[in-house]
Amino acid sequence: MRGRPVVAAGVSALALAAVAALFGGTAAVPGTPVAAPAPPVSAAGAAGAALPAAAPAAAPTTTTAPAAPKPSSPPKAAAPERPAAPKSQAAGTVRLRGGGEARLVRTELGPDATLPVPESLREATWWGADLAADEGATVLAGHVNWRGRTGPFAELWDARVGDHVSVVDPAGKNWSYQVSEVVTLGKDELPARAEALFGQSGEHRLVLVTCGGRWVGGSDGYESNRIVVAVPA
Template sequence: MAGILATGTLVTTSRPEVLAGSATADEIPVVPAGPIGDSLRTGRGPDLTGLPGGASSALPEQPKQAPPPDKPEPGTVRLPEGGAATLVRKEVVDGVLPVPDGIGEATWWGAELTGSEGATVLAGHVDWKGAKGPFAELWRAATGREVGITDSAGTQYRFKVSQVLTINKNDLPSRALELFGPRGTHRLVLVTCGGQWVGGQSGYEANRVVIADPIT
């Protein structure tokens, strides 16, 4: 993927050597926002339906154990279909934020999870070198689905999707403050790219923007 956000107010380009971990991530100008806070296996016992030697020595069927609940890892986002990405906090310096270093990461900036206003923004790559990232599922997102975030202390936050937008990258800069800014009601904003591949710095022609509201 060659870009998450649009050229202009919000820009990113990705190079193969960046995602391979051999170079520093490209940087993208973003809307400055306030600081953000710090943020299976299932086991099954042996099937003991009986012992060797015939039915007379059979043991009663053992009750099946329910699999343990899926416990999110600290510092992760869990998307509606179950995809997960590691949250990577980057300091916003002069309005510039590095992009994630791989498809399994989501760059996190903006309002705190406990904030009363502003956007908590997570940006992730949709794919790289033929491998799809968890943020690819944003292209199947629907209103009413839930997104979960677990901060570094293990505290969990739940959000419900309220808007699903597809925005051409040329149109995104004019909506940057509206979508990603530090004002307005508190919301979670998930961003990735996709649509038609156009190459160059833009990469894909569009951004998928999913907005979710806190569940209280």
């Protein structure tokens, strides 16, 4: 779950121009020529100038009324656009509300009772209860980022109660969950809450875990953990 902090890209000149416009200012894009305004046109002649004589009136002529235009058929209404079908989800994956998807890797706790982190940015380690269990936590842990790339579990920092989470087990069966709780804990706060969040008693739940907050380096990496709890929908 550790990773290097992601540095935001710099602001472009075009973005600065948009900001200036929002505050009522003007901003020219460098290199764009600006046309000079045309001189104003006066309706009256210069003082003392002779006005031209009026042209003689033309003799009346007989004209034929143009034929009435044929009525045209009303334009056809455009067919409403259909929303794109969601991409099918592969077996053995978890998908978050925003589309972030990670491959599940079943694992056991390490010798010091710590949850192993996945080896790949697109993987989530899976420890604890099976998806079909009546009780206990199915714990999935994933990276927030790694070597400057953002991981799918970065979405957990935008998670809200009511969000949908979809899990497809290795056999291809779909399990649907709805977020019921979102928790942010410092690394030093996590041990006191570990049993309640990750324990194998109580109603069955899906628990998604990643890191984030301030980068402190060392063995901690980030100072906080983001924990999202979801219940069967």
